[in-house]
Amino acid sequence: xxxxxxxxxxxxxVSAAPLAQERGIPRDRLRSGSAFLGKDLRGLQxxxxxxxGMLWVERGEKIWRExxxxxxxxxxxxxxxxxxxxxxxxxxxxxxxxxxGRLLDLEGRINACRAAHQGAAPFDYESENLLSITAYVAxxxxxxxxxxxIEGQAKRxxxxxxxxxxxxxxxxxxxxxxxxxxxxxxxxxxxxxxxxHPNAYPxxxxxxxTVGSLQRRLRACLSGIRxxxxxxxxxxxxxxxxxxxxxxxxxxxxxxxxxx
Amino acid sequence: MVARLQIPxxxxxxxxxxxxxxxQHPMETGxxxxxIGRVIARNVITSLVCKFxxxxxxxxxxxxxxxxxPYLQFYTVAEASGEFEFAWIDDQGKQGSExxxxxxx
Numbered sequence: 001x002x003x004x005x006x007x008x009x010x011x012x013x014v015s016a017a018p019l020a021q022e023r024g025i026p027r028d029r030l031r032s033g034s035a036f037l038g039k040d041l042r043g044l045q046x047x048x049x050x051x052x053g054m055l056w057v058e059r060g061e062k063i064w065r066e067x068x069x070x071x072x073x074x075x076x077x078x079x080x081x082x083x084x085x086x087x088x089x090x091x092x093x094x095x096x097x098x099x100x101g102r103l104l105d106l107e108g109r110i111n112a113c114r115a116a117h118q119g120a121a122p123f124d125y126e127s128e129n130l131l132s133i134t135a136y137v138a139x140x141x142x143x144x145x146x147x148x149x150i151e152g153q154a155k156r157x158x159x160x161x162x163x164x165x166x167x168x169x170x171x172x173x174x175x176x177x178x179x180x181x182x183x184x185x186x187x188x189x190x191x192x193x194x195x196x197h198p199n200a201y202p203x204x205x206x207x208x209x210t211v212g213s214l215q216r217r218l219r220a221c222l223s224g225i226r227x228x229x230x231x232x233x234x235x236x237x238x239x240x241x242x243x244x245x246x247x248x249x250x251x252x253x254x255x256x257x258x259x260x
Numbered sequence: 261m262v263a264r265l266q267i268p269x270x271x272x273x274x275x276x277x278x279x280x281x282x283x284q285h286p287m288e289t290g291x292x293x294x295x296i297g298r299v300i301a302r303n304v305i306t307s308l309v310c311k312f313x314x315x316x317x318x319x320x321x322x323x324x325x326x327x328x329x330p331y332l333q334f335y336t337v338a339e340a341s342g343e344f345e346f347a348w349i350d351d352q353g354k355q356g357s358e359x360x361x362x363x364x365x
Contacts, residue, residue: 049282050282052284054264055262055284058264059284206327209286209329
């Protein structure tokens with residue numbers, strides 16, 4: 001009893017102390033991108049048949065079961081049924097690869113797995129194959145709250161992602177926070193500015209008429225503020241992806257999301 | 261070309277049934293240009309036909325005004341058990357098809 005009380009007091013002390021890591025938008029005000037969509041698009045995302053992103057998920061399932069590479073081994077050969085083995089996995093990415101010490105997003109993890117365990121060539125960034133298998137794996141975590149870890153070696157990537165997020169850049173001289181933290185919910189021409197969360201990616205964007213990765217979305221934002229775009233897979237994007245995941249922690253994974 | 265089909269597996273005789281199909285297709289309009297200014301050739305699904313045991317029950321002529329990954333939905337009356345077959349073709353001559361049976365009681 002005494003011990004339980006001590007633990008309770010300790011817990012209270014911890015929660016009362018100012019957190020070393022505060023996020024710009026507190027938990028109770030976090031809104032997924034879907035909250036900024038109209039009724040039609042929310043309905044389209046919720047309808048597992050009409051949601052066009054499900055075409056990529058279906059194609060991803062084929063890739064999951066298809067033997068590939070020199071070992072002629074399929075993803076399913078090691079991981080079995082994705083519905084159980086991949087449940088909750090995407091919610092923890094980007095994540096550090098214990099072998100190489102590199103920060104990997106889900107796309108990077110899939111390609112690393114292809115190289116190490118299948119003896120297969122990596123899929124190109126933004127290729128239909130990589131988008132499909134990533135969408136399929138991420139889809140297995142739908143509803144699971146985003147919970148990327150920023151402890152240990154990941155901390156460095158997190159800090160650099162945070163710096164990137166709050167830095168002004170481009171001819172418009174804007175940081176990510178100028179739109180997505182200071183002005184979310186307001187209008188930018190015909191669009192409502194979202195909080196810029198990554199929990200629905202890979203997502204089907206009407207503007208693209210196809211499924212795209214989070215990095216493609218980041219590049220679209222950079223182009224919008226007339227800033228220099230990094231190539232796909234650049235470390236800046238990975239660090240930023242980690243910061244975004246941390247910032248969105250608690251929001252459910254929605255892949256494949258539908259976005260304007 | 262992935263396509264998804266949604267048709268009830270079973271239906272009562274005389275019931276109105278909903279048929280839905282989504283086809284993964286770029287529906288390239290022919291009005292766009294690539295980075296160096298060349299016209300991207302038009303490539304849209306031009307025609308989609310649905311047959312029930314060989315008899316045509318639905319036909320659609322599609323055009324560049326229709327968005328990528330077209331979604332179509334229509335209704336028909338379940339009169340007998342049989343097979344629905346969807347077939348479509350695009351500007352490049354690529355054909356696709358999907359089929360599914362229904363049991364009518």
